[in-house]
Amino acid sequence: xxxxxxxxxxxxxxxxxxxxxxxxxxxxxxxxxxxxxxxxxxxxxxxxxxxxxxxxxxxxxxxxxxxxxxxxxxxxxxxxxxxxxxxxxxxxxxxxxxxxxxxxxxxxxxxxxxxxxxxxxxxxxxxxxxxxxxxxxxxxxxxxxxxxxxxxxxxxxxxxxxxxxxxxxxxxxxxxxxxxxxxxxxxxxxxxxxxxxxxxxxxxxxxxxxxxxxxxxxxxxxxxxxxxxxxxxxxxxxxxxxxxxxxxxxxxxxxxxxxxxxxxxxxxxxxx
Ligand code: C2E
Ligand code: CA
Ligand code: CA
Ligand code: CA
Numbered sequence: 001x002x003x004x005x006x007x008x009x010x011x012x013x014x015x016x017x018x019x020x021x022x023x024x025x026x027x028x029x030x031x032x033x034x035x036x037x038x039x040x041x042x043x044x045x046x047x048x049x050x051x052x053x054x055x056x057x058x059x060x061x062x063x064x065x066x067x068x069x070x071x072x073x074x075x076x077x078x079x080x081x082x083x084x085x086x087x088x089x090x091x092x093x094x095x096x097x098x099x100x101x102x103x104x105x106x107x108x109x110x111x112x113x114x115x116x117x118x119x120x121x122x123x124x125x126x127x128x129x130x131x132x133x134x135x136x137x138x139x140x141x142x143x144x145x146x147x148x149x150x151x152x153x154x155x156x157x158x159x160x161x162x163x164x165x166x167x168x169x170x171x172x173x174x175x176x177x178x179x180x181x182x183x184x185x186x187x188x189x190x191x192x193x194x195x196x197x198x199x200x201x202x203x204x205x206x207x208x209x210x211x212x213x214x215x216x217x218x219x220x221x222x223x224x225x226x227x228x229x230x231x232x233x234x235x236x237x238x239x240x241x242x243x244x245x246x247x248x249x250x251x252x253x254x255x256x257x258x259x260x261x262x263x264x265x266x267x268x269x270x271x272x
Pocket of ligand 3: 175
């Protein structure tokens with residue numbers, strides 16, 4: 001029994017080592033990924049549930065690793081946040097997305113995710129301003145998506161930062177709403193333009209009464225604070241029907257469209 005215990009501990013440690021080594025390797029590879037042309041941005045449509053029209057597109061980063069294939073952002077973003085690489089990466093996505101949106105024929109917004117690590121950068125506001133100037137995208141067409149994690153560390157600073165961003169004419173959405181802390185307090189004191197209900201509630205909504213109750217509560221909250229609510233992760237017509245009936249303003253999910261190549265490219269491809 002002793003030997004077996006020893007063996008399993010040894011096995012466990014090797015497993016940990018292996019994972020740490022793999023993370024280090026990924027972190028290294030990620031530093032080169034941009035220069036090696038392995039990064040791209042996909043765009044997923046956001047629809048008004050009243051009219052069905054596309055109101056915007058969310059920019060989502062993709063990494064095609066030469067050996068591992070597509071690596072999920074849920075895997076590499078946390079690594080990039082740990083190493084600080086997210087600062088350069090996030091700025092690249094923002095520039096790419098603003099440049100892309102500039103060439104859309106319509107007035108749709110482009111929504112860009114901002115990591116809490118980026119949000120803590122002292123030059124964040126200047127960085128965003130200079131990307132807008134460089135790309136020529138009007139500020140009203142940019143939306144930044146932040147999570148509560150970005151603001152809980154230093155609320156006063158975060159509030160100051162958000163006000164500067166909003167003063168430029170940029171809108172700000174609170175992402176993954178319902179999964180963080182101090183939600184009600186945060187919502188009330190921060191000038192958000194949109195609430196994004198986390199997709200975990202949607203994915204459960206057809207089966208679970210609790211998930212539906214949460215969705216209803218967030219919609220009521222949005223109405224009382226006069227902030228539009230977007231539901232993410234809409235996959236079925238049934239979910240869409242419920243959300244419309246409950247008065248949800250906007251929606252995003254596979255039902256409407258998967259994240260896909262730049263809308264401007266598609267327009268060009270479709271042209272004869
Ligand atoms: P997120 O910001 O909550 O983005 C929504 C995620 O849900 C995306 O995953 C999207 O592909 C996925 N999704 C959209 N519709 C559906 C649906 O109907 N069903 C399901 N099951 N999923 C759906 P993705 O692209 O893998 O990104 C995962 C997360 O990685 C994002 O979650 C975001 O937190 C982060 N991320 C992605 N791109 C960036 C980026 O440029 N910067 C930063 N900081 N984070 C990013
Ligand atoms: Ca997002
Ligand atoms: Ca989200
Ligand atoms: Ca998320």
